[in-house]
Amino acid sequence: MNELDLAWEDEQRPRHRRRAASGPARKRKKGRGGKTFLAFFISLLVVGGLAFGAYIGIDKVKDMFSAPDYNGGGTGEVTVEVIQGQLAADIGNTLVQKDVVKSAKAFVEAAKSDERSRKLQAGFYNLRKQMKASAALSLMLDPRSRAVNKVTLPEGLTWQDTFTKLSQVTKIPYADFENAAKDPKALGVGEVWYTRQDNKPRDPGIEGFLFPATYDLPPNVDATAILKIIVARFNQEIDKIGFIDTVQSALHISPYEALVASSIAQVEGLDKDQPGIVRVLYNRVYSNKFPCNCLQVDSTVNYFLRITNKGAKPSTELLNSEIHNKNNPYNTHDFPGMPRGPISNPGTSALTAATNPPKSDYYYFLAIDTQGNTAYAKTYPEFQNLWTQAQKNGVK
Template identity: 85%
Template sequence: MQMDELDLAWEEEERPRHRRRASAPARSKKKKGRGGRTFLAFFLSLLVVGGLAFGVYAGIDRIKGLFSAPDYDGGGTGEVVVEVISGQLAADIANTLQEKDVVKSAKAFVEAAKKDERSKKLQPGFYNMRKQMKASAALTLMLDPHSRVVNKVTLAEGLTWQDTFKKLSEATKIPYEDFEAAAKDPKALGVGDVWYTRKDKKERAPGIEGFLFPATYDFPPNVDAVGVLKIIVQRFNQEIEKIGFIDAVQLLNISPFEALVASSIAQVEGLDKDQPGIVRVLYNRVYSGKFPCNCLQVDSTVNYYLRITGKGAKPSTELLQSELHNKNNPYNTHDNPGLPIGPISNPGTSALTAAMGPPKSDYFYFLAIDTAGNTAYAKTYAEFQKLWDQAQKNGVK
């Protein structure tokens, strides 16, 4: 609308000048009263020229206002927290700053960022900012490491819920017990109904294990335990959707929860490259009907129970028979058929992907063949024994 008004103003200034030129010859023929009229014309001309000059000045000033970015002066006041999300462009950040009234216009911040090469080093996270700052001052503050709210924690693949809560508590200063209380209702945290059924009709563990997706998180300030766990479960849901986990495992005639259990075992049993082969052995043992009692017979599930009950994990060679065959252990896979009642770790993308479509094979055994963790496979127990002897020679315990 301002540009239209400027155009109209310039048109109105032009019309009188054309009319004066057209009538000039007629006036020049009149002799009477020439001096007074000449003075009057001269005076009016001064007014017109002055008015035109003022109009030009005002017009230029208005045009400059249209193309310059509105900006605050000074360093701002008060406090406001601003989040920079991974993958955002300068314009996205600028819009957020304008919405929070940190800068007067997004354009001013974008222009400041273009002039400062350091803006390329701006990191995702939360920043303590002030309201109504000059755009260049806002950028400088965001580039100051001390302005960043650090609530960052990296959750590695294969952690248990207990290990996860410990790391979260250390990073956020939220009591460990708060996380335990928040985890009692996984559905309220975002765990969907699809994860609450099993095709094998076995009992299902009710906890949060398996849904605490391993990644690096930067939590907002003043968040509570529920908020933290919701963010982590949301990240799990996003990853599951991204890789198409649910649809893929259902094509295998396996429930998503059972596949999650299998991936959690593969996560702690082998390297990323070996996880598909490990999952295939698990599926062969449980679903083929060709393995004794359809039992997994893996020590990692026994060790998981020892960990969550405060006893600590052991090397396989040190596990007691009473621990391997403990009837009170719901994760006893040496005697109980099928997959255990729940995940034994929180698997990452590699292990989740492995459970979606492991390569077909006739293997029923796997083991770490060396101290680097590489996995070897066998079809029969006799072959497995030979591999075990080799593994011991390689220093595997």
């Protein structure tokens, strides 16, 4: 600015006068007057041009030192997604693409000057177009701007429980989720999950693939889109822990059978006990040292009662007809091997347990106290002793 001001001053400062030309005074006066007018006119043009150039120059200098930005609170409505792990510049670029802010730099500067920006969360936001960057940031920091259906799916839910919870949060009919789940492959369940090493029939449903987590669901999506998000998260977690390669190469079983084992461990014990439980399951099914290679777990009986709307029961209350129901495809007391499918949707702990359970000679497990801690036994007499202890501890 100072340099431009100086330039304007130079143009207005009197120039060094030339010596008067010889000749009659009258002619000199006439000629001088004409030249003075012409010089004055040219000076006006030059000064005007410099002033216009200075005006344009000031704008460019401003752009060099301050980011382009809109004024005001904006108009209309637009939904913007902030993804986990994005930096302020990334968010700014997204906002520019949606025409919320004029430049990413303006948003970055607004974020730097507002400590609250560190609390900005991933999710969807209802914003307006052409907002001042600081106004956009303030609106994003207002919880009321979150365009989100947040839902938490705990470990161990069945597909029915999951659909009920999703329907309650999103207001999408339960039946829509049922219909969307009829084709798991279309939702992202890979071909590798459709083969069993034991050649037993496989459950065709979505059970086991609805990964338990907290989801920020986008606005205006249908049941199919939501289930695709959840299955994608399952696939992400499976890849992260190397589930498929590990169970195939180290355990020599199909990923689907390992998924079934993890789903049982999920409902049978605490996170810390799940690896030991999986080992018992594998010992019973694959070692050929346990009667009929049957799992003989009551959780599969209760699963069938749940999905047939009869309700689960404590083991001591299960009827003999329920335990040995030959029409129950999840009957593990009379049929060998893993049941036809998962009995819950396991979380990371149970999935990891199924990939690398500790080696042991245990063939029995049970909850030893009301806190859910698990105890193990190698023989049935040892198991009976543990059961007596568990009853004394209040276990039913």
